[in-house]
Amino acid sequence: MDITKIIDPLNDAQRHAVTAASTAMLVLAGAGSGKTRVLVHRIAWQIQVEGLSPHNILAVTFTNKAAREMRSRLEELLAIPAQTLWIGTFHGLAHRLLRRHAQTAKLPATFQVMDSSDQLRLIKRLLNRLNLDEEKWPPKQVQWHINAQKDEGIRARHTSETGDPYQRQMLAVYRAYEDLCDRSGMVDFAELLLRAHELLRDNPDVLEFYQQRFLQVHVDEFQDTNTIQYAWLRLLTQDKDNLFVVGDDDQSIYGWRGAKIENLYKFQRQHPNHQLIRLEQNYRSTGTILKAANTLIANNDGRMGKELWTDSGDGEPISLYAAFNEQDEAYFVVERIRAWANEGGARSDVAILYRSNAQSRQFEEKLMATNTPYRVYGGLRFFDRAEIKNALAYCRLMSNRNDDASFERVVNTPTRGIGAKTIDDIRMIARDQEISLWAAAVALVNQGNLSARASNALKSFLLLLKQLADETEGLALYEKVKLVVEKSGLLELYKQAKADKGEEKVENLEELVNAARLFDADTDNEDNLGELDLFLAYAALEAGDMQADEFEDCVQLMTLHSAKGLEFKLVFLVGMEEGLFPSQQSVDDAGRLEEERRLCYVGITRAMRKLYLTYAESRRLYGRESYPRPSRFLREIPAEFIQEVRIRGNISRPAATIQPKPKTTMTTGTYKIGQKVSHEKFGEGIVLQMEGQGAQERVQINFKQVGMKWLMLAYAKLNIIS
DNA sequence: TTGTTCCAGCTTTTT
DNA sequence: GCTGGAACAA
Numbered sequence: 001m002d003i004t005k006i007i008d009p010l011n012d013a014q015r016h017a018v019t020a021a022s023t024a025m026l027v028l029a030g031a032g033s034g035k036t037r038v039l040v041h042r043i044a045w046q047i048q049v050e051g052l053s054p055h056n057i058l059a060v061t062f063t064n065k066a067a068r069e070m071r072s073r074l075e076e077l078l079a080i081p082a083q084t085l086w087i088g089t090f091h092g093l094a095h096r097l098l099r100r101h102a103q104t105a106k107l108p109a110t111f112q113v114m115d116s117s118d119q120l121r122l123i124k125r126l127l128n129r130l131n132l133d134e135e136k137w138p139p140k141q142v143q144w145h146i147n148a149q150k151d152e153g154i155r156a157r158h159t160s161e162t163g164d165p166y167q168r169q170m171l172a173v174y175r176a177y178e179d180l181c182d183r184s185g186m187v188d189f190a191e192l193l194l195r196a197h198e199l200l201r202d203n204p205d206v207l208e209f210y211q212q213r214f215l216q217v218h219v220d221e222f223q224d225t226n227t228i229q230y231a232w233l234r235l236l237t238q239d240k241d242n243l244f245v246v247g248d249d250d251q252s253i254y255g256w257r258g259a260k261i262e263n264l265y266k267f268q269r270q271h272p273n274h275q276l277i278r279l280e281q282n283y284r285s286t287g288t289i290l291k292a293a294n295t296l297i298a299n300n301d302g303r304m305g306k307e308l309w310t311d312s313g314d315g316e317p318i319s320l321y322a323a324f325n326e327q328d329e330a331y332f333v334v335e336r337i338r339a340w341a342n343e344g345g346a347r348s349d350v351a352i353l354y355r356s357n358a359q360s361r362q363f364e365e366k367l368m369a370t371n372t373p374y375r376v377y378g379g380l381r382f383f384d385r386a387e388i389k390n391a392l393a394y395c396r397l398m399s400n401r402n403d404d405a406s407f408e409r410v411v412n413t414p415t416r417g418i419g420a421k422t423i424d425d426i427r428m429i430a431r432d433q434e435i436s437l438w439a440a441a442v443a444l445v446n447q448g449n450l451s452a453r454a455s456n457a458l459k460s461f462l463l464l465l466k467q468l469a470d471e472t473e474g475l476a477l478y479e480k481v482k483l484v485v486e487k488s489g490l491l492e493l494y495k496q497a498k499a500d501k502g503e504e505k506v507e508n509l510e511e512l513v514n515a516a517r518l519f520d521a522d523t524d525n526e527d528n529l530g531e532l533d534l535f536l537a538y539a540a541l542e543a544g545d546m547q548a549d550e551f552e553d554c555v556q557l558m559t560l561h562s563a564k565g566l567e568f569k570l571v572f573l574v575g576m577e578e579g580l581f582p583s584q585q586s587v588d589d590a591g592r593l594e595e596e597r598r599l600c601y602v603g604i605t606r607a608m609r610k611l612y613l614t615y616a617e618s619r620r621l622y623g624r625e626s627y628p629r630p631s632r633f634l635r636e637i638p639a640e641f642i643q644e645v646r647i648r649g650n651i652s653r654p655a656a657t658i659q660p661k662p663k664t665t666m667t668t669g670t671y672k673i674g675q676k677v678s679h680e681k682f683g684e685g686i687v688l689q690m691e692g693q694g695a696q697e698r699v700q701i702n703f704k705q706v707g708m709k710w711l712m713l714a715y716a717k718l719n720i721i722s
Numbered sequence: 723t724t725g726t727t728c729c730a731g732c733t734t735t736t737t
Numbered sequence: 738g739c740t741g742g743a744a745c746a747a
Contacts, residue, residue: 089736091737092737095737113737254734541736541737543737561734562735583734621738
């Protein structure tokens with residue numbers, strides 16, 4: 001037993017937290033104060049010193065990345081694999097519970113996990129079926145509403161019908177959505193948490209089993225937990241005081257998606273005997289950066305209180321650059337990065353952080369122009385790509401024929417002559433008989449009142465899936481996926497697709513087969529569940545982390561939100577302007593403004609050695625020139641820490657952009673403006689405009705019956721009415 | 723089916 | 738001002 005390895009690398013506060021006797025513990029861990037280290041060493045301590053079996057420990061994180069990091073650091077410290085230790089994300093662990101107890105949780109064994117885009121599509125279909133206008137009921141809003149309800153642990157049946165018409169309609173949609181999910185065996189992300197909570201709450205034997213198993217429970221980023229996540233933790237631990245949570249109220253930046261900073265206070269109330277430990281020594285940034293961050297965050301009310309410090313000196317002052325416009329801002333940042341790289345700095349140590357994704361473009365352009373390698377975070381993820389989703393949809397249908405979303409996705413992909421009309425018929429039957437699209441399709445074929453062509457096309461699809469299911473029986477997972485990719489015709493489809501994009505898609509499909517191979521190899525599958533279902537869940541739950549060229553030395557571009565938890569030697573915090581950061585939508589609400597301030601705090605504390613703050617005096621936004629005021633956060637940082645950069649003279653003023661609009665050419669053809677014409681389909685109308693020449697010649701006509709239309713003269717059969 | 727035109731929307735994001 | 742998706746013409 002090597003205790004020194006566990007406690008020697010710790011400072012006093014950290015050691016205190018790690019070695020405390022089992023108790024409810026709240027570790028307030030400031031940015032860069034070694035919070036992961038405390039978690040990992042705490043677990044190691046419990047195993048090696050207190051003799052707890054890894055089997056008895058649960059550790060919960062928010063991201064897969066954090067979970068992986070924790071596991072690998074723990075295995076390194078303990079020098080043994082820690083397989084029986086449950087480390088995972090809230091969603092991953094909830095999924096695991098539901099797979100194990102699918103029947104008890106009233107789920108089919110082959111239930112499928114939907115990601116947000118699947119969910120959105122399902123909601124769109126549902127609204128359509130309920131004859132609700134998407135204008136009045138924006139699918140995004142409905143989705144947000146449903147998820148928010150679930151995050152609070154509220155089911156449709158918990159809400160009474162008494163609200164205003166809007167509430168009542170929302171409730172009806174929520175209820176219909178629940179029905180649809182249940183019927184088709186689909187589970188969205190919020191449902192994973194809610195259902196796992198209900199599983200424990202309503203089944204005392206299951207609850208007791210896990211309560212006895214998990215003698216110690218650890219939670220990372222506790223300030224980001226929402227209501228249902230905390231309720232789930234409460235069930236597992238009750239009042240046993242075996243809950244060890246690490247968090248930082250000053251870094252709570254996910255309130256807008258249901259995170260409850262109040263859970264920190266709730267935890268304190270519910271565990272009167274808890275210990276509170278503050279980690280305030282920072283091992284990341286210079287004294288100047290920390291003092292700036294401390295002063296800024298002190299403007300927030302109701303903090304738990306914490307002041308970061310370091311013993312490694314003040315370092316350089318923070319630089320502030322007032323750019324002429326957003327072009328100049330990008331130019332300045334890229335020049336500084338080039339200077340950094342020329343002096344031997346690694347580009348991967350540099351980050352450009354912005355409030356909203358839309359800001360990345362100007363930097364990308366300048367980086368590209370100077371041949372500086374860069375990487376933008378937050379793009380399309382591997383498992384989100386259309387070709388991958390299509391392939392997975394076939395897999396999902398193989399496993400669960402009731403998966404309507406997948407059915408719609410691939411019933412005519414690649415095209416096999418099943419048109420909108422046929423699909424509409426299928427939908428109709430499905431709605432009338434309350435059955436899945438698949439079952440409706442089967443019924444439609446059997447009825448036989450379908451045109452021969454449509455019937456054959458549909459039959460071929462049904463047959464294809466049956467064949468896939470038969471032929472993949474007993475094959476290894478990756479062979480299944482491989483066969484699906486080939487036999488479905490997807491591979492062929494993308495091979496024939498127009499040169500550029502098709503090739504990439506073919507490669508992605510091959511990569512998918514490869515991912516399946518790897519998944520097969522390193523999943524121990526202790527629960528012996530359907531490997532295909534597990535792979536599909538993995539694809540939904542771990543959509544990220546398959547981004548290419550991670551190893552190239554490149555500048556990192558990302559939003560402030562995705563920068564949380566990371567650190568860089570050189571950080572540019574750009575777009576420090578009122579209306580942008582803090583964002584316009586936040587300035588009128590004290591609570592949201594405080595969250596913006598915390599976001600700024602997060603941004604500042606990412607910097608290890610040098611921080612640049614920039615703003616533009618003029619910025620083009622949404623096609624409009626604006627002259628924003630510098631962000632209030634700049635004023636909240638004491639001037640003594642800031643040095644203004646003055647390098648005026650080579651301002652890159654935009655050349656006055658006078659772009660001649662393409663003139664609409666007036667053709668002197670048969671038609672004149674004001675001419676009365678008639679069209680065999682659209683009826684009578686009046687010519688309003690003309691453009692183009694020869695085969696491209698078009699006319700705009702205002703038809704009495706159908707309104708405004710552009711028609712190609714080469715095709716449209718028009719008659720002049722004199 | 724495919725290409726085009728039109729039109730709304732426009733923080734932040736993981737799972 | 739740009740972009741993604743829907744609607745529409747051919």
